[in-house]
Structures are given as structure tokens and as C-alpha cells.
Amino acid sequence: MNAVTRRKLLITGSAAIAGAAGLATAARIAEKYGLIPPDHGGLYGAGETLTYACHRVLTLNRPMREFPRSMISTPFVSPYGKLPSAYHASQAHNFADWRLKVDGLVDHQLSLSIADLRALAVRSQITEIACEEGWSYIAEWIGTPLSLVLREAGVKPEARYVAYFSIQDGLWDSLDLPEANHSGTLLTWGMNGGDLPVDYGAPLRLRVPRQIGYKSVKFLTRITVTDSLKRFGETFSSSNPQDRYAWYAGI
Amino acid sequence: MPVATEIVRTARLRHSLLVRLTHWLTFLAFVALLVTGIEILISHPRFYWGEVGNVNTHPLFTFHIPSSRDSVPTGYGYVLPDQNGWSRYLHFEAAWVLVLTGIVYLAYLVFSGHLRRNLFPARGQRSFRAYAACIGEHIRRIRTSSVELHTYNVLQRSTYLVVIFVLFPLIIWTGLAMSPAVTTAFPFVSSLLGGRQSARTIHLFVTILLVLFLIVHVGMVAVSGFRARMRAMITGKATLPVELAKKELP
Numbered sequence: 001m002n003a004v005t006r007r008k009l010l011i012t013g014s015a016a017i018a019g020a021a022g023l024a025t026a027a028r029i030a031e032k033y034g035l036i037p038p039d040h041g042g043l044y045g046a047g048e049t050l051t052y053a054c055h056r057v058l059t060l061n062r063p064m065r066e067f068p069r070s071m072i073s074t075p076f077v078s079p080y081g082k083l084p085s086a087y088h089a090s091q092a093h094n095f096a097d098w099r100l101k102v103d104g105l106v107d108h109q110l111s112l113s114i115a116d117l118r119a120l121a122v123r124s125q126i127t128e129i130a131c132e133e134g135w136s137y138i139a140e141w142i143g144t145p146l147s148l149v150l151r152e153a154g155v156k157p158e159a160r161y162v163a164y165f166s167i168q169d170g171l172w173d174s175l176d177l178p179e180a181n182h183s184g185t186l187l188t189w190g191m192n193g194g195d196l197p198v199d200y201g202a203p204l205r206l207r208v209p210r211q212i213g214y215k216s217v218k219f220l221t222r223i224t225v226t227d228s229l230k231r232f233g234e235t236f237s238s239s240n241p242q243d244r245y246a247w248y249a250g251i
Numbered sequence: 252m253p254v255a256t257e258i259v260r261t262a263r264l265r266h267s268l269l270v271r272l273t274h275w276l277t278f279l280a281f282v283a284l285l286v287t288g289i290e291i292l293i294s295h296p297r298f299y300w301g302e303v304g305n306v307n308t309h310p311l312f313t314f315h316i317p318s319s320r321d322s323v324p325t326g327y328g329y330v331l332p333d334q335n336g337w338s339r340y341l342h343f344e345a346a347w348v349l350v351l352t353g354i355v356y357l358a359y360l361v362f363s364g365h366l367r368r369n370l371f372p373a374r375g376q377r378s379f380r381a382y383a384a385c386i387g388e389h390i391r392r393i394r395t396s397s398v399e400l401h402t403y404n405v406l407q408r409s410t411y412l413v414v415i416f417v418l419f420p421l422i423i424w425t426g427l428a429m430s431p432a433v434t435t436a437f438p439f440v441s442s443l444l445g446g447r448q449s450a451r452t453i454h455l456f457v458t459i460l461l462v463l464f465l466i467v468h469v470g471m472v473a474v475s476g477f478r479a480r481m482r483a484m485i486t487g488k489a490t491l492p493v494e495l496a497k498k499e500l501p
Contacts, residue, residue: 043340043341058436059432062436062437065438067302128447130429133320136305136448137308184435211431245335245339249431251433
């Protein structure tokens with residue numbers, strides 16, 4: 001073996017070791033700063049992780065984008081499945097008995113009526129909802145920031161995600177804690193100056209305007225704070241197993 | 252007998268390893284983006300202008316094709332299978348391959364001198380006459396000379412520059428302008444294009460231009476010797492039909 005090939009071998013070898021070590025360090029740092037999404041594995045994991053990490057670094061601390069009132073547009077009802085009888089029973093009482101349960105890794109479990117949420121805080125935001133199909137509309141959404149409810153409940157330090165559930169059987173989704181605490185994430189009970197209509201998720205819908213529409217789950221009944229989404233089975237939302245939708249929908 | 256089997260190899264590489272690698276990575280990413288892009292499009296084959304648009308608003312134009320969702324009125328009595336989940340996953344992953352490959356390629360373009368030497372029109376080519384002459388050669392179907400084995404003519408150079416510096420940046424920009432997280436953080440990304448729906452419509456137009464480029468590009472490769480050109484882009488080695496080589500190489 002002559003000197004040149006030995007040098008080449010040494011350079012290539014140390015580059016490979018440095019590369020592997022660099023990747024391992026990057027993965028550890030990324031994990032520490034919450035830059036790895038739960039669906040980081042599999043065929044699409046690399047793209048999903050790059051997107052999620054970049055968005056977390058570049059967009060998380062930016063303020064919410066709001067539109068002028070003049071841009072409120074004709075809305076569109078995203079289709080939803082059959083509602084259970086419990087829903088109709090509550091609807092008959094004008095949702096006065098509707099409760100949002102907050103449990104999991106919290107200091108105090110909560111059970112909040114719409115009136116309780118209203119008493120906690122009222123925020124109005126004019127934001128756009130964009131569906132992964134391609135259509136969109138702008139509306140005024142009125143509600144209570146999820147961050148305030150989480151503060152009320154007292155999130156434990158080991159918590160990392162918030163899972164949220166619809167009254168519709170098996171329908172749920174989840175967010176990381178930073179997204180849940182973002183000022184744009186709104187427990188919405190009003191729309192365009194009035195109550196939230198049934199078609200748009202009455203009496204309570206979680207609006208996540210920084211992500212695609214499927215994260216904005218309608219007919220919300222429960223929020224669970226957790227350290228791992230694996231507690232809820234193999235998937236991280238109900239839109240993942242049936243349609244293979246990405247967990248992070250900021251794009 | 253086909254002369255293509257008898258070839259003369261030239262010593263210089265036609266395409267450097269980096270150009271070949273980035274070329275095929277871009278091709279793979281482009282095919283993935285195109286197929287998944289069409290899958291996503293058919294879930295809502297209506298296009299709008301401005302910030303918002305949906306079934307209840309007036310479209311700019313509509314593709315009269317069946318849709319993969321029943322929320323869109325198409326006039327067809329059936330709904331296509333919904334492929335949006337994996338299509339979106341793959342679309343954004345392939346977009347990363349495209350962007351990262353593009354960054355490497357751009358750095359190479361600038362620092363290797365490839366951009367200055369081979370892509371900017373050469374000194375003698377920067378005139379309308381040069382364009383006219385080149386177009387004339389194409390119309391009269393003058394065969395590729397050995398000189399062109401190692402260089403691009405002015406039409407190629409101009410086309411590649413438009414694809415690299417106009418179409419690809421536009422397709423990435425319009426793509427980002429549809430991301431709710433990006434546009435929330437940086438509203439100008441979509442507002443400079445006229446809004447989210449305008450961005451989606453421009454994304455489609457640029458896609459059509461890129462597909463046209465692909466068709467013409469592959470067409471020209473086929474006309475000028477498909478096997479030799481493919482061999483050059485895969486192995487890097489330029490080859491010349493022997494009849495031409497005898498005539499032109501010393």
C-alpha cells in the first residue's frame with residue numbers, strides 16, 4: 001500500500017467517523033430541542049423530520065398572522081361523519097351540558113363548560129383555514145387560547161404533547177406542546193360574530209391555524225396532556241392510520 | 252449496420268460526476284413530485300386567484316376531470332381513490348431532495364466555473380444573430396458537431412439558465428407560499444405572489460412549464476443520439492459516432 005492510498009484511506013475513514021458522530025450529535029441535539037416528530041421513522045421520516053425541524057426553528061416564535069376583517073370570505077363546510085346520539089342530546093340543550101375534559105399530565109384535571117371557557121378569556125382571530133385538498137377560506141374565530149386552559153390545569157414538566165378528541169368515535173389528533181401553547185391555537189366556540197355553527201364543529205373546535213385543516217378537530221370533548229403519543233396506540237392521530245396523513249401539517 | 256456501435260471515446264469527461272449525480276437525483280425527485288402533485292391536484296381540480304378559494308367561490312378555471320373527493324362537484328358519478336396521505340408525505344420528502352440537490356449543484360455551478368464557462372452564453376453568443384443562427388441550424392437539422400460534444404449552444408444555455416434560475420426557484424417559492432406555518436410566520440412569502448390560491452395556481456403553471464422543458468429536453472436527447480447522450484450523462488464519457496469522428500477529429 002503506497003502513501004497516497006493510505007492517506008486517502010485515513011481521510012475517508014476519519015471523514016466517515018466524523019460524519020457518523022456528527023449525525024449522532026445532531027440527532028441528540030434535535031431530540032433535546034424537540035425537533036424530531038413522532039412519525040420520524042419509515043420511508044417518509046427523513047422528509048418529515050427535516051420539515052418539522054426547520055419549521056420549529058424558523059416559524060415557532062413568530063407572531064400569528066391575522067387578516068383584515070374585509071378579507072373574511074365565503075366559508076366551506078369540510079365534510080364530517082355521522083354524529084352520535086350523545087351529541088344530539090347535548091345539542092337539544094343548546095350544548096349547556098357540553099364539557100371539555102382536561103386530563104393526563106396536569107396538576108388539576110379540569111371539566112369546563114363553554115361558559116367556563118368564555119369566562120376564562122375571549123379572543124377573536126381572523127385567520128385562514130387551508131385544507132390539504134387545496135381550498136381555503138378566511139373567517140373570524142372566537143374562543144379561548146388553549147395555552148390559558150393548559151396553564152389553568154398546570155402542565156407537568158415531563159409533558160411533551162397534547163392529544164385532543166372529538167365526540168365522534170375514534171376521531172382525534174395531537175400537537176406538540178409548543179404548538180399547543182402558540183397564541184394562534186384557539187379553543188373555538190364562536191365564528192364570524194356568532195356562535196360556532198354545527199357544520200363548523202359546534203360547540204367546540206380546536207383551531208390550529210399554523211397547520212393544515214385536518215388538525216382543526218371538530219366537536220371537541222377531551223384534551224389529554226402526555227409525554228408520549230405511543231400511549232394512544234401505534235399512531236399519532238386518527239388521520240394517520242386511515243389516510244396516512246403526516247402528523248405535522250405545517251406544510 | 253448501425254454505426255452507433257462503433258464509437259470513438261474522447262479523453263475529456265462530458266459531464267462531471269457531480270453534474271451527473273445531481274442530474275439524476277433531480278430527475279428522481281421531479282418524477283416523484285410530479286406524480287404526487289397530480290394525486291394532490293385531483294383532490295380539488297379547481298384553481299383560484301387571490302388568498303382564498305373553495306367550492307363556494309368562483310374559480311379561475313377548473314379541470315373537468317373526476318376528483319378523489321366527493322366534496323368537489325365534478326359532474327362525474329364516481330370518486331377516484333384518495334391518495335393524498337402518502338402523496339403529501341412523498342411530495343415534501345422529494346421536495347427536500349430537490350432543494351438539497353439544488354443547493355449542492357448551485358454551489359458547484361458557481362465555484363467550479365461551470366456557470367461562467369458552460370451556462371452563461373459565451374462571448375460570441377450574446378446577440379440576437381447568435382440566437383437566430385442557432386435556431387436556423389435547428390430548423391435545417393444540421394447534425395451535432397464534435398465541438399458540441401463538449402459545449403452547449405446558446406439555446407441550450409439560455410434554457411438551462413431559465414430552468415435553474417427562474418422555474419425551480421419559482422416552484423419552490425410557490426410551494427412554500429402554500430404552507431400555513433411558513434405564511435403565518437412570513438406573510439410576504441404568499442402575499443408577494445397575490446395570496447395562497449394565486450401561489451397554488453402559479454405552482455401549477457410552473458409545473459406545466461417544467462414538464463414542457465422535460466419533453467423538449469428528452470426529445471432533443473433522442474434526436475441527437477439517445478444512447479450516446481444517455482451514456483454521457485451516466486458514465487460521463489463522451490462518445491461520437493465513428494463516421495463523424497473520422498471526419499472531425501484529427
